Amino acid sequence: MDLVIILAAVPRKPRMTRDDLFKINVGIVRTLCEGISKSRPNAIVNFISNPVNSTVAIAAEVFKKAGTYDPKGLLGVMTVDVVRANTFVPCAFTDSYEKFKKAGAVVVGISGHDVASHNALASKYTLPFTLLSDEGNKVREQ
The missing domain is CATH 3.40.50.720 (NAD(P)-binding Rossmann-like Domain)
Known part of the structure; x- marks a missing residue:
């Protein structure tokens, strides 16, 4: 086969x-x-x-x-978009989150995926920052 x-x-x-x-x-x-x-x-x-x-x-x-x-x-x-963006990038930011926080930066993730997928990802990888949903891609397109 x-x-x-x-x-x-x-x-x-x-x-x-x-x-x-x-x-x-x-x-x-x-x-x-x-x-x-x-x-x-x-x-x-x-x-x-x-x-x-x-x-x-x-x-x-x-x-x-x-x-x-x-x-x-x-x-x-x-799941190609989810695999690429929603694991690598958030995990990379998680690894450096304390450095960003000490520098006074606010870390917020945003993508066109729905809130449920964001919650599942944040829970699975214990993300310390907020993930926002931009399902209509209005923010991203600006």
């Missing part, structure tokens, strides 16, 4: 919307899936490329057109 893990895509950049990201990454996904359907038609394909909900849907259409679609063999991992 073959397993194909797709990380290939353009990462989201500042001021880039998910729609902008989709327009760029759809071509990458389509090309890769066309190749997979020819070279590894029975492979399990796992996407870790944003926006996952859209890239998986595009992949499904490409595989259907090629006659190689298997709904049990097409996966999407949606």
